[in-house]
Amino acid sequence: MRRKATATGVRASALPTARWRPLEIVFWLLPVAAYFLFPRYLTLGSQIFIAGLFALSLDLIMGYARIISLGHAAFFGIGAYTAGLLARYGWGEPVSGLAAAAAVAAVVGLLTSFLVVRGQDLTRLMVTLGIGLMLYEAANQASSITGGVDGLSGVEMNKLFGLFAFGLSGKTAYWYCLGVLFIVFCFARTLVRSPFGLSLRGIREGERRMPAIGVSVHRKLIAIYTIGAGIAGVAGALLAQTTQFVGIDSLGFPRSAELLIMLVLGGAGYLYGALVGAATFMLLQDYLSNLSAVYWQFWLGLSLVLLVLFARGGLIGGTLGLRRRMMGKRT
Amino acid sequence: MIGNLIGVLFDGIAYGSLLFVISIGLSVTMGLMNFVNLAHGAFAMLGGYVCVVLMTRLGVPFLASLPVAFAAAALAGAALERTLYRRLYQATHLDQVLFSIGLVFMSIAGATYVFGSQQQPVQLPALLRGQVRLLGIDFGSYRLFLIAVVIAVTLALTWLIERTRFGAAIRASVDNQQASAGLGINVYRVFSLTFALGSGLAGLGGGLGIDVLGLDPTFPLKYMVYFLLVVAVGGAGTIKGPLIAALLLGVFDVAGKYYAPQIGSFIIYVAMVVMLLIFPRGLVGRRA
Numbered sequence: 001m002r003r004k005a006t007a008t009g010v011r012a013s014a015l016p017t018a019r020w021r022p023l024e025i026v027f028w029l030l031p032v033a034a035y036f037l038f039p040r041y042l043t044l045g046s047q048i049f050i051a052g053l054f055a056l057s058l059d060l061i062m063g064y065a066r067i068i069s070l071g072h073a074a075f076f077g078i079g080a081y082t083a084g085l086l087a088r089y090g091w092g093e094p095v096s097g098l099a100a101a102a103a104v105a106a107v108v109g110l111l112t113s114f115l116v117v118r119g120q121d122l123t124r125l126m127v128t129l130g131i132g133l134m135l136y137e138a139a140n141q142a143s144s145i146t147g148g149v150d151g152l153s154g155v156e157m158n159k160l161f162g163l164f165a166f167g168l169s170g171k172t173a174y175w176y177c178l179g180v181l182f183i184v185f186c187f188a189r190t191l192v193r194s195p196f197g198l199s200l201r202g203i204r205e206g207e208r209r210m211p212a213i214g215v216s217v218h219r220k221l222i223a224i225y226t227i228g229a230g231i232a233g234v235a236g237a238l239l240a241q242t243t244q245f246v247g248i249d250s251l252g253f254p255r256s257a258e259l260l261i262m263l264v265l266g267g268a269g270y271l272y273g274a275l276v277g278a279a280t281f282m283l284l285q286d287y288l289s290n291l292s293a294v295y296w297q298f299w300l301g302l303s304l305v306l307l308v309l310f311a312r313g314g315l316i317g318g319t320l321g322l323r324r325r326m327m328g329k330r331t
Numbered sequence: 332m333i334g335n336l337i338g339v340l341f342d343g344i345a346y347g348s349l350l351f352v353i354s355i356g357l358s359v360t361m362g363l364m365n366f367v368n369l370a371h372g373a374f375a376m377l378g379g380y381v382c383v384v385l386m387t388r389l390g391v392p393f394l395a396s397l398p399v400a401f402a403a404a405a406l407a408g409a410a411l412e413r414t415l416y417r418r419l420y421q422a423t424h425l426d427q428v429l430f431s432i433g434l435v436f437m438s439i440a441g442a443t444y445v446f447g448s449q450q451q452p453v454q455l456p457a458l459l460r461g462q463v464r465l466l467g468i469d470f471g472s473y474r475l476f477l478i479a480v481v482i483a484v485t486l487a488l489t490w491l492i493e494r495t496r497f498g499a500a501i502r503a504s505v506d507n508q509q510a511s512a513g514l515g516i517n518v519y520r521v522f523s524l525t526f527a528l529g530s531g532l533a534g535l536g537g538g539l540g541i542d543v544l545g546l547d548p549t550f551p552l553k554y555m556v557y558f559l560l561v562v563a564v565g566g567a568g569t570i571k572g573p574l575i576a577a578l579l580l581g582v583f584d585v586a587g588k589y590y591a592p593q594i595g596s597f598i599i600y601v602a603m604v605v606m607l608l609i610f611p612r613g614l615v616g617r618r619a
Binding site for chain 1: 361367415418419422424425426428429430432433434435436437438439440441443444552556559560563567593594596597600601603604607608611
């Protein structure tokens with residue numbers, strides 16, 4: 001039942017048309033409108049963009065290549081520490097900092113990808129989890145460099161393009177994060193519509209058959225894992241640069257788990273699902289954890305259980321399914 | 332120096348024994364129904380809290396509270412298996428992972444709500460508190476007791492699985508579900524019972540482990556990796572594999588924390604990744 005649902009879902013959206021649909025344009029105008037409508041919530045806005053970018057990176061490797069990762073925060077943390085350390089030791093230029101973070105995270109992603117793509121689900125799960133925990137321990141022990149559990153402070157950023165300072169108002173950070181998110185999203189959108197993206201979907205649908213038509217499964221998985229790691233690094237770097245602080249929790253398992261929740265909440269394998277899920281998650285978290293942190297965790301767990309039992313495909317998948325059903329009835 | 336080494340080895344074996352009792356149920360869940368259950372530690376935590384409540388509020392002695400912990404966790408396991416887990420046997424591993432992470436979060440929040448976030452105290456009986464001197468080396472009595480419990484549990488489980496009709500049904504279901512169902516074995520009932528048994532053992536382990544592992548609401552998350560590691564490295568669906576893996580893990584963990592406290596847990600994770608790459612099916616692969 002599940003398999004069939006994904007197969008038809010892919011067919012409906014897999015035709016590689018590069019044209020932007022009206023709904024997509026409306027979607028991207030929302031954050032612009034939010035800037036003017038909610039000027040007091042700009043910091044939360046930046047956080048949502050960062051979470052969205054991070055979820056997007058996981059969507060590429062999990063939604064499109066079906067590699068379950070429990071340690072994706074590793075790359076987020078690497079990016080955050082790279083950008084944070086660069087800025088702390090004098091290189092405060094933001095854009096090159098992002099590029100450096102992406103490069104470092106991608107290299108680590110490439111190196112670990114050889115370990116990850118070898119096994120099956122359970123092995124992958126354990127290996128990604130293990131790599132994440134290893135990095136957490138490493139960052140914890142190397143407290144002279146990373147600040148350990150106290151976090152890395154003293155991150156000072158230069159003006160963006162030499163013009164816009166990262167002030168307390170959060171205006172620069174808002175546009176900076178939104179801009180980076182949009183650029184990376186366009187890249188991902190092109191990527192999944194390219195022949196490379198289609199072969200990834202082929203691997204997702206039938207991993208054993210792909211070699212028969214001349215696709216090197218391992219090489220494709222390594223490539224997408226590396227790209228996903230790099231994008232996660234960018235997200236981490238954005239967080240470090242805009243909050244001017246890197247906490248060790250940016251590497252921790254809870255962050256990887258929250259990320260999975262965001263992606264599943266929105267719906268994996270649509271790109272937009274990652275953004276919708278991240279926004280929903282962050283808004284709910286902002287609202288509910290103000291009431292009580294413990295309650296928040298409870299509702300988080302409950303919603304996850306309910307999502308798996310009743311709403312596979314998340315918000316986007318559910319909406320598409322509903323629309324398809326209505327369209328089916330009409331014809 | 333030698334005495335030190337033996338002491339570390341002994342502590343490690345005791346620690347590993349505890350991990351084995353808790354994890355063995357997970358081995359069944361993963362081996363028999365191919366279900367990745369990250370929430371296994373929640374049953375252990377439940378057992379731990381049952382022990383604490385019985386001891387501190389009702390004045391039940393420690394040893395008498397252990398069977399209750401077993402029963403409570405087994406009941407909870409059976410109930411959850413019937414209502415929730417069963418729906419997800421055919422689901423993808425991703426769904427199972429998400430579902431069980433959700434359960435973990437709920438159990439943490441629930442335990443924090445009821446018991447608060449502090450560590451729970453445990454009062455061991457006088458008999459188990461001291462040291463026993465053997466061949467000039469001191470052994471903690473409680474750790475000796477742990478090892479004895481594990482030997483008893485292992486023997487009982489081996490007997491159950493190797494010698495009884497129910498055990499034969501388990502082995503048959505592990506090897507080939509469809510053929511067993513065709514032979515008239517009620518595979519789902521077998522699994523319900525084994526799931527309850529596994530949860531019960533986790534609960535027992537949770538009660539036994541309060542003194543060694545500690546008990547607070549983050550327990551299921553803190554030790555999740557260890558339980559998974561025991562099963563994934565040992566080989567799901569067997570008894571021998573997890574036993575070896577748990578003892579190895581226990582010894583290495585204690586030795587690492589004793590001799591190289593700076594990088595102790597780091598070494599464990601490196602070892603885990605290396606082991607998984609060398610033995611993707613676990614040390615004792617079920618289908619070689």
